[in-house]
Amino acid sequence: MTAREGQEELEAQFEQWRRYVLRRRGLQPSDVDELEDHLRGSVDELIAAGLSPDEAFLVAVKRMGSLDELSREFAREHSERLWKQLVLTGDPDSPAADTHSRRDMWAMVLCGAGAAVSIKVPELFGLRLADDGAFYARNFTLFALPWLAVFLAWRRQARRPLIGTLVALFGLGAVAANAYPLAEESKSLVLTSIHLPIALWLVVGLAYVADDWRSSRRRMDFIRFTGEWFIYLVLIALGGGVLSLFLFHTFNAIGIIPQEFISQWLLPCGAVAGAVVAGWLVEAKQSVVENIAPVLTRLFTPLFTAALLAFLVAVVWTSHGINVEREALILFDLLLVVVLGLLLYSISARDPLAPTGLFDKLQLALVVSALAIDVLVLLAITGRITDEYGTTPNRAAALGENVILLANLAYSAWLLLRFIRRRTPFAALERWQTGYLPVYAVWAWIVVLLFPPLFSYV
Secondary structure, three states: OOHHHHHHHHHHHHHHHHHHHHOOOOOOHHHHHHHHHHHHHHHHHHHHOOOOHHHHHHHHHHHHOOHHHHHHHHHHHOOHHHHHHHOOOOOOOOHHHHHHHHHHHHHHHHHHHHHHHHOOHHHHHOOOOOOOHHHHHHHHHHHHHHHHHHHHHHHHOOOHHHHHHHHHHHHHHHHHHHOOOOOOOOHHHHHHHHHHHHHHHHHHHHHHHHHHOOOHHHHHHHHHHHHHHHHHHHHHHHHHHHHHHHHHHHHHOOOOOOHHHHHHHHHHHHHHHHHHHHHHHHHHOOOOOOOHHHHHHHHHHHHHHHHHHHHHHHHHHHOOOOOOOHHHHHHHHHHHHHHHHHHHHHHHHOOOOOOOOHHHHHHHHHHHHHHHHHHHHHHHHHHHHHOOOOOOHHHHHHHHHHHHHHHHHHHHHHHHHHHHOOOOOHHHHHHHHHHHHHHHHHHHHHHHHHHHHHOOOO
């Protein structure tokens, strides 16, 4: 290797190290510059002492100690930074960052207003929220998620082919939601209302990853975005509920009943706009919620593992089969999705270089328990379908979903086992999980597009 090639490879390692360090909440770019200067000086000294560039870099990084410890140390010295991240404007010491932050905020305001206006547009055609529940149930996410995708695509400066793809997919979702005459009691209406948000959320994912959809790290960033977006959305919903109660009781005290305003304007408009605001908060305040991920996974992984194991013991002890009616199927699928979410979020929060430990074994127990429950659900569904009960839209959809979950959980358990035995790098699990996301999207689109005509709109 020539000296020039060695220097280029060393610079690439510095760049990779810098990107990794910048993900730490307590470290700002100026702090990373300081650390990088220290690291470069240490590398130069080691190279001068006779080490190769690769050896010098590894030794210098090792001497710096744990990045997590460095992050906590910087955070203790500059604890006010967390509050600076929470304010609505950018860094007052950085005019360029402040201008960019304000542009993002105005883009969020416009997209949020667009979402709020769009949910009221159907009323111009006689479709009211109180009287046309079936229409709003299957179209609700179409009023919110396209505007969130617009905001993300604007921030990513998406190219025209991607914008065209987003428009086409959201248009396809609108056609799928409204092309079939689904009545309020239709089972296909329930399936569309559940699966269309899943299909459209992964369209939002295309806007998020933009031109980097081949990168497993970028796809994992979208998973992290999803978790943080959900946390912010729940907080906004709780705040909106408190605001609604406050408005109702205060105006009611002076003889004005704002029930219609709250139910027809504040709640629906606030809900769709809140989806955009939550996305902006994740983008603008990156890493404020990020450190919740390890806490949540460490807290709920053992709890869910204990709950699933207790359920399996109860099934064996009582010899009771699983009820496969619609509500029970939704409950079990949600349970399996929560397990998968815990696994995904723990992957996004884990340091790939950290050694294996008890928590990794606990995750393996969680995935294996979920896998066993998935097998029981599949046996119950196939038993009902092959018996006199026959196939229904709910059972067909649940069958496909549980087969997809079975494949994912089975291979995830295998990868976790190999990782614990130090035979597979942790990155393999990350690549598998993020690469599997389109499978869920494809099945969701199949349910939305094909199930209503297959089951004659039942």
